[in-house]
Amino acid sequence: MTPLLQVEDLRVRFRTDTGIIPAVNGVSFVVRPRETLALVGESGSGKSVTGLSIMRLTPRGGGCRVEGRIRFGAADLLALPEEDMRAIRGNRISMIFQEPMTSLNPVKTVGEQIAEAIRCHRQIGRQAALDRAAELLHTVGIPDARQRLASYPHHMSGGMRQRVMIAMALSCEPDLLIADEPTTALDVTVQAQIVELLKRLQQQTGMSVIFITHNLGVVADIADRVMVMYAGRIVEQAGTVPLLTSPLMPYTQGLLRSVPRLPAGQHQRRRLDAIPGNVPDPAELPAGCSFRPRCPHAVAGVCDTTLPELEDTAPGHLVRCRRWRDIAPAGA
């Protein structure tokens, strides 16, 4: 199947007062039509920057350099003139953010905002756009959609606002939706509703979704494939089931162990395992494997020499670890 989106060797660097900080170091992946790809990692692993690079919305100014190739259909998004890029944003690729509280303009009604999003790309009248906005609000599960058009964002709860954001993002029926931690700022019960909503909408519209999150519980629920990022690199990539049941990279294993859970039948308390240490400073990545300082399986002379390559371990399963053969049973 021809991929919808093909990212090749994406590198993003920020120039700051303290030097050049590489946020994304050569990330390559594809997104196929109608699939949901989850992008998982801790804060600072480069997952949000990857999402923003696809939209070409990394911070402006000379401080940020984006290199590589991002093919979307026939176009290379990184080489496109700004005008053409604007025609793609919101129209063929849309994005929703973590903070539904602040992502809506506080001084305009949600109806106006959705209608304007439509009118950015479609030549239709104000009234027609408002009708479509009401339809969209209904689709994302907001009751009394017609009346709600006249509401201001502050009249709505976080979950409602995120639904409005989703309605705006879907207003022009995009082929690809980038959801950057869309549930992180919401209550747990609302999180589940929003995930369900995104799943339903994806099935209805047939769009592809890049779901950026650090919540592995959500991943299990929504994703077809998962990509784990660490320090600006992909460290493991696999289908959702293999990744969650038999992770090969010690980092993925650590992430999975740090998810709180009560195993069925086992009611004794279990200590929650946290991965020791913090994400390394991207300006001073350790030699060899970036995860080595925090890895329980690290071996001197093997892990600290050069950067491990991404290796194929099974069809569609990639891992960036020298010792995956030795430690595989641990995760299985």
Add this chain to the structure above:
Amino acid sequence: MSDVADSPREIARAADEAPSRRARSRALRRFMRHRLAILGLVVIVLLVFFTAVGPHLIAFDDLHIDVRNRFQPPFAGPHILGSDPLGRDQLARLLMAGRVSLTVGFAAMALSTLVGTLVGAVAGYYGGLVGVALMRFVDAVLCFPTIFLLLALAAFVTPSVVSITLIVAATAWMEVARVVEGQIRALRDRDFAIAAEVLGASDLHIMLRELIPNAMAPIVVAATLNVARAILLESYVSFLGYGIQPPTPSWGNMLENAQEYLGTAPWLAIIPGIAITLAVTSFNFVGDGLRDALDTRLDIA
């Protein structure tokens, strides 16, 4: 975090031109509590009303010369507020002068607010080289002492209501530009601005439709204070003889004419002086009231 962030936003929405009814009534209530602002608003409405309607109700034309009644003191003859050295009716002149001065004040305010908002918005939105160039230009213009700038400009053009308005506006737009630049720079990084960009909105759309409505409160306050300034500046130039030229009266040139008679006919200076003071303080009070009602400080949060 979101709950905390909510309260400034609740106030921020008072910035809207068409905010929700609840917010509007809240801002209105805060404004009504400001006694001086209400007083100022009443005075402004009365001034506008009388200068618009008054001249039709008075028996004398503002240019009618009545040589038999020169230097008539107020309340002592046919001229209610007295007459000037040519026997022209002081009240008629005061009201006609009010038309000129208030027109110049409002027009200069509208123009300077428009220019200031555009310059500030472009500078704040694009930042970088464009922002630096524009704002340093603003600083440079601000460095000129206003009066000298005003007089220098006035010396080059034939004085008329239009040219005086332009000149006054040219010396008053910089502060609006500064206020707007700061607001837009802060708003530009807010999530909703980025969200609009994500949706494919153009720069112009984001600036005009997303950001400026959020900066409306400080713009309105600055505009109100600018009216007061413009009236004062017009009086300055006219007083110094570069402004509105006789026989057309303006509050400023009435003062100028009154100069030589300050000892013998003080009412000639006092009456237009009171008019200027009333107008300027009223606009300032309204500006203060709006500032409190719309609370611009919390807006930036």
